[in-house]
Amino acid sequence: MNRQLIALAAALSVSLAGAASPAQTLFDSVSQLLQNRYGGLSTVNRTELTQQFQQKLNEACAKEGEACAYNTAYPVIEEQIRALGDHHTFFNRPEAFQEFKARSTGGSRLQYGIKLRDLSGGDQVVTEVVPGSAAFGVGLKRGDRLVGIDGQKYSYDLLRESRTKGAPIRLDVRRGDEALSVSVAASVSTTRDLPRAEYLGDVAVIRIPTFIAGGGVAQGVHDLVNEAKRRGVRGIVVDLRDNGGGDLRECDMSISAFVPSFTRVAKTARGDSATTVAGGTYREGFGSYQAVRDPAFWEGPMAVLVSKSSASCSEFFAREVQYARRGQVVGEATAGVGNTATQVFELPGEAAIQLTTVHYVKPDGTPYGERITPDVAGADDFELLARGQDVLLQKGLEILKASVAGTPVN
Template identity: 35%
Template sequence: MKKAALVLALALIPSVQAAPAPAATAQDLFDEVIYQLASFYSGPSDVRAGDLRRKYLPEVQKLCDGKPECAAEQAYGLIEQMLGDLKDAHTNFYTPSQLEEVGKLLLGEQGQRRTFGAVTEALGTGGRVVLEVLPGSAAERTGWKAGDVLRRVNGVALDGQAGQAALGRASARGTPARFEGTRQGKTMNTALTAAPLQVTPVSLSLRADGLAVLRLRHFNTPGVGQQVHDALRKVQAAGTKGVILDLRWNSGGRVEEFLLSAGAFTDPAPLFLKTRVDTAKIGYGAGRYLVNGKAQEQPRIKTPARYTGPLVVLVDEGTASSAEFLTRTLLGRPSTQVIGETTAGVGDTATRFVPLTDGSGLQLTFARMLDAREQPLGTRITPQVGASVDLAGLTRTGRDSVVEQAATLLSR
């Protein structure tokens, strides 16, 4: 299922820091990236750094041939192409402006990238259907709802690549964009201006049928685990009959926040983080993040909660990294079912962000995740019950068929 989240999705175990950007050449930057790959890459690719250097060094030399100056930015496209040879979705190159944006988001600060704040999916009949409206977004302020169908933006049909490009242009301008569409078959015309958005990681809604839906969007920022514990404490106080944990479109985040979140549902088994040089045992205990059995000062949970009631976990092909780790952990929990689509398949590695000399950065797979027996984890999670959103039904009723299926399972 192809989805377009109008927000930036990030990866696992970040360490982005601001750094001065001294003058560097394209050759300097190329050499630095090769060094990082040769020294620290621990991902699934069999392609070696030396092979990449032999293949791409002549191309770098061509870039600078005969030029008195050859700035590092001249090599950006070539470095992106080179990293593509790894076929590792967790190893990527970021320009200085992209890295700055990532750093803000990972620190819980509002970035500068403008967004309408909706998760949408293409319809076979043309246009895009809204799957989720993000809290605090321009879409929420305008009154968009799940199930709304967006047909055109500024007069351009939202079909195919041209529609995607039009949507991107409209969000980047920072001026009102005119949307034409329908809500449950009735004409709906709206105007809204895309704006920077700090994506709320955790939302809780209590349903009239006595169930709770806990939406967990990412683990990117400090404090996600605390928000999960706080939400489940509210669930317990409300006396709900069961919880639907929605991990769809959750692209992952900080491994420590995943473990703290898992501790709100169960006693998670420890994992091992294996790098090129050592192996660390990580886990959870009594509200604390553990490294090699030692409780870390931060992050930690104030007044941990523990929800032990019935649970259904929702996943899809956008559920990745830490969200896959959490799903796998909860599979062994009593009274728990996982429904949805097979997950993204990056649930066995960890990445970090490495600032480079010119202010750009490298997202690098630096570790493999192992289970409690120090055996490799599977890359994907296959749900116990298959389910995909009925888009036609969503546009007719505004109701998410996968959530309703989960509610039915919990009501039995």
């Protein structure tokens, strides 16, 4: 999900003279958005791009004329966007757009509520359990190794089939050296995976799985930081591994629990604007608003964990922590979508376009880089995770310990 200011807006569907087919209407909407709202880094001449692909659409619709259907335009538009050369901008066909909406707005669906990674031999390891889900209810945990379903060797097809039916299954699980068997049935539960914390001695580990739009993430982060302070922790690890992004404001408000103040300049097709975030307050232009209740601020030692799947808003989070020298970032180089923001525009025919509308610089003009290079390199080892060792988290804990002792870790 990329650097998303997730604001679903209806795109204008103004057709060119003499063009009345659904395919043409869709193509016109996309082309107008590319012309008038694109704020990315592509230098392609977008007027010439429209002219080039208008000819291709004319050829595709030659036989159907005004009856040319929406789906005839899909491959033309997809090629047009590829030619733009911005890998953050892409077209969503209707089916993909419906899935995106469910994912990005936290709707409910039939699910187990677990995220998995491949292991050798075809097994899977649980990397995430969504609170309130079916998997959470039967006690599955991060690091559990799934080895069988109903007495058969584990396979994704078996899991998917049982989920679709909503029928109970028996999962054969290994937790370290212990063999377990749990019965679970997929249930309708929210996909809204909000921040949560666990305490390892005197360190709080705050897991932020996503910066999903709709409120709740930033408030949750501030509440967890306030709770950690009441518990008297000596350090905080913020876990952004596999966080694919979401809403930039939720992200910015979350950052403000760790970075005292930061300013970012947005460069768009409509001009430049600066945003300053401090103490849970968002300031844009001459206006400001308090975005969280009882804002927290953690000024003690901290570390941020990232992976190669950490993208978009999570890259912004890590970068502001680095820029302010508030803590060390630990993990792999991130996905590389951390210098722009996209907006999703709904199109005629229930399709959509995710369009880069903004790219960012610091107030002095310094551009944001595409990806985060961690201060301390490391990577998840899922085979070790299935044996109870979270190596990247352990590295983060070591960094906090060294920070308290005044000893650098590389």
